[in-house]
Amino acid sequence: MSAGDREVVVTGLGVTSAFGRGEDALWAGLAAGRAAFAPVTRFAADRYRTDAAATLPDAADLDAELARVVDHACAQAGLGAPERSRAPLLLGRHADPAVARRPLAAQGKTAISDTAAELARSQGLRGPARTYTNACVAAATALAEGAARVRGGLEERVVVAAGYLVDEDNFALFSAGRALAPDGALRSFSAGRRGLLLGDGVGAVVLESRATAAARGARPLGVLAGWGLAGDAHHVCQPHPGGRGMARAITAALDKAGLTPADIGYVNAHGTGTPHNDAAETAALRRALGDDVDRVPVSSTKSLHGHALEASGMLELAVTLLALRHGTLPVNAGYRGPDDDCRLDLVVGEPRRAEPRHALSLNAAFGGANTAWVVSAP
Template sequence: MTGPDRDVVITGLDVVSAFGRGTDALRQGLATARAAFAPVGRFATDRYRTGVAAALPEATDLDEELRRVVTGACDQAGLSAAERAEAPLLLGRHADPAVARRPLSAQGKTAISDTAAHLAHGCGLRGAARTYTNACVAASTALSEAAVRIRGGREDRVVVSAGYLVDEDNFALFSAGRALAPDGVLRSFSAGRRGLLLGDGVAAVVLESRAGAAARGAHPLAVLSGWGLAGDAYHVCQPHPEGLGMARAIGAALAKAGLEPGDIGYVNAHGTGTPHNDAAETAALRRALGNAADTTPVSSTKSLHGHALEASGMLELAVSVLALRHGELPVNAGYAGPDDNCRLDLVLDEPRRADPRHVLSLNAAFGGANTALVVSAP
C-alpha cells in the first residue's frame, strides 16, 4: 500500500543533550543562543588540543540514557505494552571503547548488537532489528531504513534511537587529528573556523504509518517526508570539495518528499566548523537548492550542542521537529565573520522567527557518506 496512509509520522520523541533531559530543555537551551561548551569533567584534558565539550555532567551511562529516551518516546507516543511488543528497534551508537582493548578472542563475544538486543528487551520492544555504527550518519541512516520499512508496508511502527556521550577515546582521536577547535568555539560557516567540538546526544523517536497512528488516535508531531543517502568516496576524511555526494542526497530526499528546493523553510546543516566540511556543504546546498540557497535560512546547531557523532542525525532531527512546531530557528553560534566559501543565509545573533513547513537536516561522515532528511509539518 502506498499513498498518504503510508506517510511516515513521528508520534513520540525524547532527547538528552548538554542542555538537559527532554525536548523542553533542548528548546530552552537553543533559545538562549548560548553554546553549551564547558570544561570537560569526565577525564583530564591537559594533553589535548582543547579542554571543552558540551556534556551533561549527570549523564555517565550511555545504556541507561538510551533506555530513558526509548521509554520516554514510547510514553509520549502513547504506546501500550502490546504495541511496543510489535515494534522493532533500530539503534545508532558508538561502540564501547573498552571492548577494543580486550583480546581479539573476547571481542567477538561482546558484539555491539547485543547491547541493542538488551535495550529492546528492557524497553518491551520486539527486538533489535539492526545496529548502526557508521560514524556521523549512523542515526540518520537508521531513520532512513525505518522510513523505508514503514512506507513499504513491512512495518507499521519502528522505534529508532541513537546515542553518544563524550568519551576520552574520541576526544584523543580528534585532538590528534587536529580536528578539535583549539579556541574552544565551534564556528560553523564562519571565517576563522578551526575545528569541531564534541557533545553529548541521546535521543529516540517512534515512527509510524499515518494510518497506524490514526487507528489508535495518536497525533503526529511531524512527518519524516523524505530521505536520501549518497556517497562520493572522494577521500577517507575530506568531503568532495564540490559537495557532489551531499547534493545527491538532498536531491533524493526532496524527490521522495515531492518537494521543490524553494519549499524548504530551514536547513539544519551538518556544519562541523572545519574548513573543508563547511565549504563543501555550502557547495552542496547551492548545487541542490539553486537560487533558493540565497534565501533559505541555515544554521548548524552543533555550534550550540556540539558534535554528537553517531547520534548527530537523531539529535538534529529533534532540533528540526522543534523548529517546525515552535517556529523558532536556532542560531549559528560562534560566528566571527563571512567566508566567501560559505555564502548562505545564516541565522545569526538570535533565533529567527519563521513558519517553516519543511526542514532539511543534513549529516556527513568520513569516507564520503552523506544523508539528508526532510521533516515536515503534520
C-alpha cells in the same frame, strides 16, 4: 491504503543533550542561543588541543540514557505493551571503547549488537534489533531504514534510537588529528573557524504511518517526508570539495518528498566548523537548491550542542522538529563574519522567527557518506 496514509510520522520523541534531559530542556538551550561548551570533567583533558565539550555532567552510562529516551518516546507515543512488542528497534550508537582494550578472543564475544538486543528486551520491543555504527550518519541511516519499512508497509511502526556520550578515546583521536577547535568554540560556516567540538546526544523516536497513528488517536509531532543517502567516494576523511555526494542526497530527499527547492524554508546543516566540511556543504546546497539557496535560512546547531558523532542525525532531527513546532530557527552560534566559501543566509546573532512548512536536516561522515532528510510540520 493511500500514499497519504503511508506517510511516515513521528509520534514519540525522547532526547538528552548537554542542555539537559527532555525536549523542553533542549529547546530552552536552543532558544537562549548560548553554546553549551565548557571544560570537560568526565576525564582529564588538559593535554589535548582543547578541554572543551558540551556534556551533561550526570550522564555517565550510555545504555541507561538510551533506555530512558526509548521509554519516554514510547510513552509519549502512547504505546502499551502490545504495541511495543510488535515494534522493532533500530539503533545507531558509538562502540564501547572498553571493548577494544580486551583480548581479541573476548572482543569477539562482545558484539555491539548485544547492547541493542538488551535495550529492545528491556523496553519490551520486538527483536532482533539492528545496530548501525557508520560514524556520523549512523542515526540518519537507521532513521532511513525505519522510515522505509513504514512507508513500504513492512512495519506499522518502528522505534529508532541513537546515542553518543563524549569519551576520551574520541576526544584524543580528534585532538591528534587537529580537528578540535583550540579556542573552545565551534564556528560553523564562519570566517576563522578552526574545528569541531564534541557533545553528548541521545535520542529516540517512534515512527509510524499516518493511518496507524490516526487509528489509535496519536498526535503526530512531525513528518519524515523524504530522505536520501549518497556517497562521495572522494577521500577517507574529507568531503568532495564540490559537495557532489551531499547534493545527490538532498535531491533524492526532495524527490522522495515530492517537493522542490522552493518548498524548503530552513536547513539544519551538518556544519562541523571545519574548513573543508563547511565549504563543501555550502557547495552542495548551492548545487542542489540552485538560486533558492540565497533565501533559505541555514544554521548548524552543532555550534550550540556540539558534534554527537553517531547520534548527530537523531539529535538534529529533534532540533528540526522543535524548530518547526515553535516557529523559531536556532542561531548559528560562534559566528565571526562571512567566509567567501560559505555564502549562505545564516541565522546569526539570535534565533529567527519563521514558520517554514518543510526543512532539511543534513549529515555527513568519514568515508564520504551523506544523508539528507526532509522534515515537515505535521
